[in-house]
Amino acid sequence: NSSPIEKLKDGLLSVPSQEVVAELGGGEHESTVSITVVGASGDLAKKKIFPALFALYYEGCLPEHFTIYGYARSKMTDGELRHMVSKTLTCRIDKRANCGEKMEEFLKRCFYHTGQYDSQEHFVALNKKLKEHEGGRLSNRLFYLSIPPNIFVDAVKCASSSASSLSGWTRVIVEKPFGRDSKTSAALTNSLKHYLEEDQIFRIDHYLGKELVENLSVLRFSNLIFEPLWSRQYIQNVQFIFSEDFGTEGRGGYFDHYGIIRDIMQNHLLQILALFAMETPVSLDAEDIRNEKVKVLRSMRPIQLEDVVIGQYKGTTTKGGVTYPSYTDDKTVPKDSLTPTFAAAALFIDNARWDGVPFLMKAGKALHTRSAEIRVQFRHVPGNLYNRNSGGTNLDRTTNELVIRVQPDEGIYLKINNKVPGLGMRLDQSHLNLLYSARYSKEIPDAYERLLLDAIEGERRLFIRSDELDAAWALFTPLLKEIEEKKMIPELYPYGSRGPVGAHYLAAKHNVQWG
Ligand code: NDP
Ligand code: BG6
Numbered sequence: 001n002s003s004p005i006e007k008l009k010d011g012l013l014s015v016p017s018q019e020v021v022a023e024l025g026g027g028e029h030e031s032t033v034s035i036t037v038v039g040a041s042g043d044l045a046k047k048k049i050f051p052a053l054f055a056l057y058y059e060g061c062l063p064e065h066f067t068i069y070g071y072a073r074s075k076m077t078d079g080e081l082r083h084m085v086s087k088t089l090t091c092r093i094d095k096r097a098n099c100g101e102k103m104e105e106f107l108k109r110c111f112y113h114t115g116q117y118d119s120q121e122h123f124v125a126l127n128k129k130l131k132e133h134e135g136g137r138l139s140n141r142l143f144y145l146s147i148p149p150n151i152f153v154d155a156v157k158c159a160s161s162s163a164s165s166l167s168g169w170t171r172v173i174v175e176k177p178f179g180r181d182s183k184t185s186a187a188l189t190n191s192l193k194h195y196l197e198e199d200q201i202f203r204i205d206h207y208l209g210k211e212l213v214e215n216l217s218v219l220r221f222s223n224l225i226f227e228p229l230w231s232r233q234y235i236q237n238v239q240f241i242f243s244e245d246f247g248t249e250g251r252g253g254y255f256d257h258y259g260i261i262r263d264i265m266q267n268h269l270l271q272i273l274a275l276f277a278m279e280t281p282v283s284l285d286a287e288d289i290r291n292e293k294v295k296v297l298r299s300m301r302p303i304q305l306e307d308v309v310i311g312q313y314k315g316t317t318t319k320g321g322v323t324y325p326s327y328t329d330d331k332t333v334p335k336d337s338l339t340p341t342f343a344a345a346a347l348f349i350d351n352a353r354w355d356g357v358p359f360l361m362k363a364g365k366a367l368h369t370r371s372a373e374i375r376v377q378f379r380h381v382p383g384n385l386y387n388r389n390s391g392g393t394n395l396d397r398t399t400n401e402l403v404i405r406v407q408p409d410e411g412i413y414l415k416i417n418n419k420v421p422g423l424g425m426r427l428d429q430s431h432l433n434l435l436y437s438a439r440y441s442k443e444i445p446d447a448y449e450r451l452l453l454d455a456i457e458g459e460r461r462l463f464i465r466s467d468e469l470d471a472a473w474a475l476f477t478p479l480l481k482e483i484e485e486k487k488m489i490p491e492l493y494p495y496g497s498r499g500p501v502g503a504h505y506l507a508a509k510h511n512v513q514w515g
Contacts, residue, residue, distance in 0.1 A: 057102065076112045092446070143159045173202045208462040237360060239373075277359070305488075325495070340483075341365045364493075398429045
């Protein structure tokens with residue numbers, strides 16, 4: 001709970017925020033942060049990165065002296081970049097506020113530089129412009145690689161050799177995908193390490209920046225009532241569920257090369273699983289947490305093909321006459337593509353805490369709903385009095401379940417058995433419910449805001465270390481290889497449905513019902 005200024009003194013904050021500068025009377029710690037969004041003309045930059053930077057600016061979280069540069073091949077002036085960016089900025093923090101003025105101020109700090117990703121010369125020119133803005137202050141530089149992965153290394157090479165900071169730090173945020181398998185991921189890591197130290201590389205998994213995922217450790221480690229139950233003794237199974245109610249619209253080209261297992265399971269869901277299942281870390285320090293996550297990943301049993309179901313969505317026409325396309329209708333996807341848009345899998349952690357507990361994952365596109373949640377299903381109450389005596393209360397199937405809803409409608413609820421008020425003895429299942437929108441008036445920050453701020457502050461806790469990445473790929477690579485070598489045919493499911501029925505058989509095989 002230390003103040004920003006204490007954090008700065010302790011070295012936890014490498015950049016003084018506006019608050020700290022004000023407290024220090026300015027001048028004393030004059031430094032700048034230059035943020036270069038590489039691939040600024042792209043979808044992610046527009047949708048997420050610039051809006052997140054604006055939100056940080058609005059909240060006063062960016063240091064006093066900062067400059068944002070967009071970098072891409074497209075020809076654009078500063079004014080054109082500002083116009084493009086302005087279309088996606090919103091008053092997210094306080095919808096009633098008129099944040100037009102703040103937007104104007106923010107946009108004035110945004111600039112654009114046209115350049116090739118593999119041109120030293122163009123990065124030298126960028127460096128010159130950055131220096132002008134930095135005005136001789138101690139400079140810190142953050143590069144956000146929002147570009148396709150095949151050009152990551154070229155861009156890092158040029159940025160690190162021609163535009164890195166000479167007086168302060170240089171950090172690079174790398175977007176997924178980090179390779180397609182163990183081999184390509186290791187090759188990418190090795191190439192990046194030619195130009196950067198591991199502590200300069202911030203591998204982003206934006207699910208780690210989601211509020212409810214961050215809260216997982218708080219829930220476990222700061223409430224007496226959960227941690228004692230967090231083991232095979234009381235937990236029957238855990239489910240990690242991701243679903244989207246739209247298809248690959250617009251991203252078919254990228255998606256077909258990766259598929260849902262690489263796109264969602266190997267990273268987002270596995271990261272949540274590791275946080276869920278890790279032992280208590282020595283401290284909240286990034287290295288202590290990441291050490292525990294790696295241990296979990298390394299304790300996982302190889303995934304068996306018979307514990308996996310894959311699916312692909314097919315077109316459908318609703319009763320109302322609305323037609324939805326099939327995955328292979330996407331022009332950027334081959335007609336005979338076997339790429340899964342849905343997968344369900346049962347995973348196991350072979351350690352003392354989790355021996356025998358199925359960790360089920362389910363991820364799919366073009367399903368009936370958009371949601372991401374963690375479901376913890378507890379064991380039956382041994383010798384439950386109310387099963388024996390209740391005569392038809394049917395409690396035998398109603399075990400406790402803790403649900404952590406990551407999105408939408410963030411919340412946590414616990415299903416408990418409760419007596420229905422009245423003279424008789426009738427029980428039903430009710431929810432102890434913590435709905436964030438009802439409890440907290442403040443808007444929940446977008447995951448990218450938290451992660452960008454952490455990268456600026458040098459906080460690595462929510463970024464993926466290279467050994468974590470290796471362990472994650474070691475788990476999924478043999479499975480992916482087998483699926484691809486055997487040319488496994490995905491089970492078709494209608495767009496907007498609950499996915500292939502095979503997922504239910506898989507759960508039943510492990511004595512589980514999806515929540
Ligand atoms: P885009 O495909 O929009 O690419 C970003 C920019 O890179 C483009 O505007 C283009 O800029 C340049 N570019 C595109 N293709 C090439 C190419 N073949 N060679 C050289 N330059 C190219 O990507 P996104 O913005 O969607 O994503 C950026 C990164 O983030 C990717 O790694 C993606 O996998 C990852 N990501 C994206 C998400 C999303 O929601 N979009 C979600 C999670 C991760 P120009 O032509 O002007 O140089
Ligand atoms: C990305 C995937 O990592 O996460 C996309 O590449 C997916 O396919 C997206 O749509 C989902 O993120 P969110 O935050 O919208 O749930």
